[in-house]
Amino acid sequence: MIRMLLRVLGHSYARPVRRTIVLMTITAIAEGLSYALLVPVLRALFGAEPDAARTPLVVFGVAVAGYAVLRYLSDLSGFRAGTTLLRGVYHRLGDHLARLPIGWYTADRIGEISVLAGRGVLQAMSVIAHQLSPLVSATVTPLTVIGVMLVFDWRLGLAALAAVPLVVLIQIRSGRAMAAGDAERHARDQEAAGRVVEYLQAQPVLRAGGRTAERFGMLDDALRGVERAARRSTLSALTGVVGLTLVVQTTFTALLALGAYFALGGDIGAAELLAVLVLAARCTEPLLSLAELGGQLRAARAELARLDELLRTPPLPEPAAPVRPERHDLAFESVTFAHGDRRVVDDFSLSVPQGQRLAIVGPSGAGKSTLLQLIARFYDVDTGAVRVGGVDIRTIDTEYLMSQISFVFQHVYLFDGTIEENIRLGRPDATEAQVRAAASAAQLDEVIDRLPDGRHTNVGEGGALLSGGERQRVSIARALLKDAPIVLLDEVSSALDPVNETAVHEGIERLMAGRTVVLVAHRLPMVQRADRVVFLDRGHIVQDGTHDELLRRGGRYADFWALAMTPAAG
Known part of the structure; x- marks a missing residue:
């Protein structure tokens, strides 16, 4: 013993x-x-x-x-x-x-x-x-x-x-x-x-x-x-x-x-x-x-x-001689990845130039969120490589890789502390003026003004004292404060009411400005502002192009768009 x-x-x-x-x-x-x-x-x-x-x-x-x-x-x-x-x-x-x-x-x-x-x-x-x-x-x-x-x-x-x-x-x-x-x-x-x-x-x-x-x-x-x-x-x-x-x-x-x-x-x-x-x-x-x-x-x-x-339990291996990329473009090179016995991504290749926005669309289980997680190296690929600035992310120090990426999740978790403390997780050494600017850019001012202690209001465990839209705004403010050159967005507005969705979209627009962005969305109006759209199914790209090009071609994306817009038309 x-x-x-x-x-x-x-x-x-x-x-x-x-x-x-x-x-x-x-x-x-x-x-x-x-x-x-x-x-x-x-x-x-x-x-x-x-x-x-x-x-x-x-x-x-x-x-x-x-x-x-x-x-x-x-x-x-x-x-x-x-x-x-x-x-x-x-x-x-x-x-x-x-x-x-x-x-x-x-x-x-x-x-x-x-x-x-x-x-x-x-x-x-x-x-x-x-x-x-x-x-x-x-x-x-x-x-x-x-x-x-x-x-x-x-x-x-x-x-x-x-x-x-x-x-x-x-x-x-x-x-x-x-x-x-x-x-x-x-x-x-x-x-x-x-x-x-x-x-x-x-x-x-x-x-x-x-x-x-x-x-x-x-x-x-x-x-x-x-x-x-x-x-x-x-x-x-x-x-x-x-x-x-x-x-x-x-x-x-x-x-x-x-x-x-x-x-x-x-x-x-x-x-x-x-x-x-x-x-x-x-x-x-x-x-x-x-x-x-x-x-x-x-x-x-x-x-x-x-x-x-x-x-x-073996952790993700750290590189013996870490490399730091000088660019912020993204690339998947013949990537294969499986969850247990199920292959989620199969021989997948894709590139995202620096400063451009890529939207990933597709049915549930297509592997959309998995691609974001592979970029952030939440998993290591089985074969192939994911690259940032031409550098395999497995050769990048994890701490440095995380500093280059802002990830906004669909389900936001906030720590049991104040709004300001949760925003500061993006950059703990930020000044008070920088925190206020990030909160304002994320459309949090209206929320903060009606709370009893403003930015110093406690959000409860997991952010339970805030609504889903309010938690999402805090998450966006955190990402804005971090100011990372790569932004990954995973269904950030899929379950928001119209008021919160509008505010979140304004915050997201500020977050995406000038950055390399990969976003997963079911609410397709967010996709319209992307430079490129790929329709994913079973780990494969079914269609690829701009929003307008894909609508003109017809097919899976056009059907998906028509189905998503039907409630609005009615």
Whole structure:
């Protein structure tokens, strides 16, 4: 487990972890050795001159004080290492997640990451701060005490040592049983959580269809599965606890009987026997705690394994010698890209000269949004190349590539902060005057004027306190402030009311001015202002030309345009 922990943490954190483990081991040995000093104390107390116990008693007190100092230092080192590592893991996790392909983030994985980043990381890192010291103490201290017993009476020491293989065997077998139970419980928990979310999100549909009882039955089945898995997990843990308790208590009883036999035979003194029994009794507490610690460590190990698997997910590779393009034209060269088994883009070639506007039109699932995502390198192509300024984007540093692109999505996400803070994401070092200018150009002034705190109004998580059109305007202001030479627009007005659509279009026009633009649109009036239009279907260009040329030719684009304009004509 320590190897996995160090792998998750990275090499830079290995030294403090090893230093903490060494300090905890020394502390546990010191604890066991301090108990050995009870033998001369008890021997003197039960001897002819009890006053002679003063010196060994002072030595024992000094040893205990020294152990207390070591325990304080080791626990403090564990807490400090735990908090440092926790911060480091969050930074490493965040950096890694930022480098993964956007396509990796499925709905299931997002939920799993949220749980892992919250409870999972805390539970995994609690090993260093809270569980490592008791674990080392529960294993090293009893072994040290057994070593001391071997020195004072090898027969009693061997009797105590005989219990070690049994304890190890019980821990291994119960650990395997509990690991299987924990895995099943985790799977059941995931399923139940998904059913709960599904049940809540589907309420409007279920109530309209009058099928709430059926759906609740599915949720109830999932919760019963959690209950059964929890019961099995508890029973598997109980077996280990009972077995460990039985072995420890039996061993202590055997030592008591064997020691009494040797004492009655005169082979061992009463003081030595009492000291050995005190040492054996001191071993029982940490040994019995192994069962509880084992369960905690297995749970932490499971989270570590999930964290390790996530950190092993290969990110998009960064170029060893990055190149910076001097132009801002775009090109697809024989690009092929597949989502799983479905080929979305197939041998696709297209170029967009610098400063021109390309509109991509086509039915749902044609691959329009995928082309934008390939330009922004949310994915890497399977074959071919996507180029910016003639340079393959895989040879451009990701941070620099992102600085050259402004992406306005159909579904805008705003962070839980003020309008100004969300706009500043485009350029954090922008002046207040630049922020105001961007907001004004995005037609946000009217929105800001009617909000209670203006630009300092909090938008809520995801921008929930603003309407869809208002969120879109904030997104456009963010892109205007960024002032990138390439603009990618993905269905930015597909679900807006007429007032917001007009305002958004005015902001979009300012955003597109003088830039290389690729836009995806279903509302075709936006397409009329493009320099070139391509009609895409199943990853292939079906038609290519200007808006007027495509209408004169007839075909798919003309049919699409007529269908889109029919409601307006009526």
